[in-house]
Amino acid sequence: MNIVEEVQSKLKEEIKAAVVKAGLATEAEIPNVILEVPKEKSHGDYSTNMAMQLARVAKKAPRMIAEELIQSFDQTKASIKKMEIAGPGFINFYMDNSYLTNLIPTILKTGEKYGETTVGNKQKVQVEFVSANPTGDLHLGHARGAAVGDSLCNILAKAGYDVSREYYINDAGNQINNLALSVEARYFQALGLDKEMPEDGYHGEDIIGIGKDLAEEFGDKYVKVDEAERFQFFREYGLKYEMAKLKKDLEEFRVSFDVWYSETSLYHNGKIDAALKSLRDNGYIYEQDGATWFKSTELGDDKDRVLIKQDGSYTYLTPDIAYHKDKLERGFEKLINIWGADHHGYIPRMKAAIQALGYDKDALEVEIIQLVHLYKNGEKMKMSKRTGKAVTMRDLVEEVGLDATRYFFAMRSADTHLDFDLDLAVSQSNENPVYYAQYAHARICSILRQGEEQGLTVNENIDLAQIEAEKEIEVLKKLGEFPLAVAEAAEKRMPHRITNYIFDLASTFHSFYNAEKVLDSEHIERTKARLALIKSVQVTLKNALSLIGVSAPEKM
RNA sequence: GUCCCAGUAGCUCAGUAGGAUAGAGCAACAGUUUCCUAAACUGUAGGUCGGGGGUUCGAAUCCCUCCUGGGACGCCA
Numbered sequence: 001m002n003i004v005e006e007v008q009s010k011l012k013e014e015i016k017a018a019v020v021k022a023g024l025a026t027e028a029e030i031p032n033v034i035l036e037v038p039k040e041k042s043h044g045d046y047s048t049n050m051a052m053q054l055a056r057v058a059k060k061a062p063r064m065i066a067e068e069l070i071q072s073f074d075q076t077k078a079s080i081k082k083m084e085i086a087g088p089g090f091i092n093f094y095m096d097n098s099y100l101t102n103l104i105p106t107i108l109k110t111g112e113k114y115g116e117t118t119v120g121n122k123q124k125v126q127v128e129f130v131s132a133n134p135t136g137d138l139h140l141g142h143a144r145g146a147a148v149g150d151s152l153c154n155i156l157a158k159a160g161y162d163v164s165r166e167y168y169i170n171d172a173g174n175q176i177n178n179l180a181l182s183v184e185a186r187y188f189q190a191l192g193l194d195k196e197m198p199e200d201g202y203h204g205e206d207i208i209g210i211g212k213d214l215a216e217e218f219g220d221k222y223v224k225v226d227e228a229e230r231f232q233f234f235r236e237y238g239l240k241y242e243m244a245k246l247k248k249d250l251e252e253f254r255v256s257f258d259v260w261y262s263e264t265s266l267y268h269n270g271k272i273d274a275a276l277k278s279l280r281d282n283g284y285i286y287e288q289d290g291a292t293w294f295k296s297t298e299l300g301d302d303k304d305r306v307l308i309k310q311d312g313s314y315t316y317l318t319p320d321i322a323y324h325k326d327k328l329e330r331g332f333e334k335l336i337n338i339w340g341a342d343h344h345g346y347i348p349r350m351k352a353a354i355q356a357l358g359y360d361k362d363a364l365e366v367e368i369i370q371l372v373h374l375y376k377n378g379e380k381m382k383m384s385k386r387t388g389k390a391v392t393m394r395d396l397v398e399e400v401g402l403d404a405t406r407y408f409f410a411m412r413s414a415d416t417h418l419d420f421d422l423d424l425a426v427s428q429s430n431e432n433p434v435y436y437a438q439y440a441h442a443r444i445c446s447i448l449r450q451g452e453e454q455g456l457t458v459n460e461n462i463d464l465a466q467i468e469a470e471k472e473i474e475v476l477k478k479l480g481e482f483p484l485a486v487a488e489a490a491e492k493r494m495p496h497r498i499t500n501y502i503f504d505l506a507s508t509f510h511s512f513y514n515a516e517k518v519l520d521s522e523h524i525e526r527t528k529a530r531l532a533l534i535k536s537v538q539v540t541l542k543n544a545l546s547l548i549g550v551s552a553p554e555k556m
Numbered sequence: 557g558u559c560c561c562a563g564u565a566g567c568u569c570a571g572u573a574g575g576a577u578a579g580a581g582c583a584a585c586a587g588u589u590u591c592c593u594a595a596a597c598u599g600u601a602g603g604u605c606g607g608g609g610g611u612u613c614g615a616a617u618c619c620c621u622c623c624u625g626g627g628a629c630g631c632c633a
Binding site for chain 1: 558559560561562567568569570571573575576577578579580581582583588591592593594595596597598613614625626627628629630631632633
């Protein structure tokens with residue numbers, strides 16, 4: 001618990017104590033104490049609506065209750081300077097904010113660990129994200145999913161969850177066959193031979209490239225071999241090539257995974273059969289029209305789902321159920337899947353499957369990533385993998401820059417449509433929010449450098465009482481919020497809260513910078529204290545930026 | 557047709573365990589630099605929170621209904 005949390009919880013305790021002391025309600029009757037930071041500065045540092053909440057229990061007017069509460073309140077505790085009743089019955093607390101200065105030595109000592117909390121309670125969480133089919137380049141939607149997923153994982157880890165990042169490789173099924181046939185066609189074409197692309201083939205540039213590479217390396221060797229061998233070769237080659245490219249692209253996007261899980265492996269290790277058996281044992285399987293069905297309607301789905309088709313092959317769902325069973329058997333208490341918007345209809349059947357396997361359906365959480373629309377020169381661009389004309393993640397990063405891309409995706413809540421304005425993201429102007437935060441960091445670094453040139457290095461031997469200006473207190477309050485912001489972003493699975501926090505912190509810093517001078521030879525003690533203060537901001541900003549995969553430059 | 561998501565300032569969006577006069581960035585307008593980076597700061601203006609009902613001391617937030625936009629409803633993956 002940091003200082004801010006301590007003060008808040010002490011305040012809540014005192015509020016409860018006052019309620020009991022004033023005889024307004026018994027301990028059991030007290031509603032959850034709500035403490036909030038008023039939007040309006042003149043309303044104090046904190047306020048509570050306790051008096052209004054008690055109106056019904058105590059059968060008195062809220063303002064009267066507030067009056068009695070204040071009478072019974074022990075103001076000597078919890079750093080309270082002043083209390084006031086306002087509006088319909090709010091009690092506003094004006095704090096003696098000097099306690100906040102203790103944040104500075106805390107942050108300097110904790111360094112890159114500042115912001116860590118234990119709210120996650122080491123809960124074992126697995127986050128599955130991206131999981132794009134290895135049949136072409138990652139496009140915009142995948143990029144957004146990658147950015148959101150990676151940020152969420154970073155945040156969960158920071159908040160004390162035990163996180164594992166996983167990528168499910170769809171290396172079985174029709175799309176891989178189509179990949180093989182597409183590679184084959186491109187290979188023939190590269191040799192100048194006539195060969196049509198399969199109906200559902202992949203028309204991306206990358207596949208054309210593979211065809212050329214193969215033609216160069218092997219000549220017409222694979223034109224001559226028999227069809228089965230040829231198919232097998234192209235399948236494996238294509239898969240290996242695509243996966244290597246995916247990994248590389250993701251790494252360059254600052255996204256890494258702990259586990260790359262192959263769908264095909266489920267076919268070979270008996271896990272699909274085991275999953276089917278489990279479903280059958282629990283009574284959720286029946287046969288009809290020559291197919292095997294999952295009775296998912298009994299568990300909240302719209303319709304029952306086929307697991308084994310008439311031709312004996314599995315549907316996509318079947319290995320996926322086995323996969324989720326395996327995840328749960330690996331001991332994860334919470335599975336978070338990050339899926340594209342086009343998969344949201346898939347949620348009820350997966351949850352049904354989790355239940356049918358004997359687990360709590362809430363063990364699975366699905367975060368939906370809504371569509372990204374790219375705007376360039378005022379024109380909306382569509383993304384479609386099949387036409388091959390879609391903007392890829394690589395194109396995007398190349399054009400916009402890595403930091404801007406990651407920042408833009410982390411800026412908005414994931415479940416709303418995103419209009420990505422290319423021209424804005426590219427622009428090096430003040431319209432672009434990415435630079436705002438990075439500039440704050442660079443600015444601090446610059447001041448610290450100059451301080452050092454004057455022989456002023458930041459250390460903990462400072463006079464905290466030197467920190468008292470209004471802008472300084474505001475900066476401190478923001479710094480103190482960081483662990484709370486991380487905890488909330490983690491619990492609500494909302495990475496964009498961190499981006500908002502970054503912006504706010506940068507903003508309070510810039511405001512402070514313009515109002516107060518840090519380096520001031522007339523006031524050495526104050527200068528030292530302020531250097532420590534801005535060093536704390538620098539540490540916190542860098543930590544926050546790293547959560548969303550954005551760098552913190554020392555110069556700009 | 558059924559289900560899901562969204563609709564908040566001119567534009568892009570925050571804000572959902574109900575709270576005080578609904579916020580920010582950009583755009584607009586007016587200012588700030590002999591001074592640590594002006595990629596910054598300060599201020600002004602801008603709103604029937606899609607419409608209409610309801611719940612209550614109080615609703616952008618909860619319930620109902622309608623409108624608009626997007627998506628999902630395969631023995632595809």
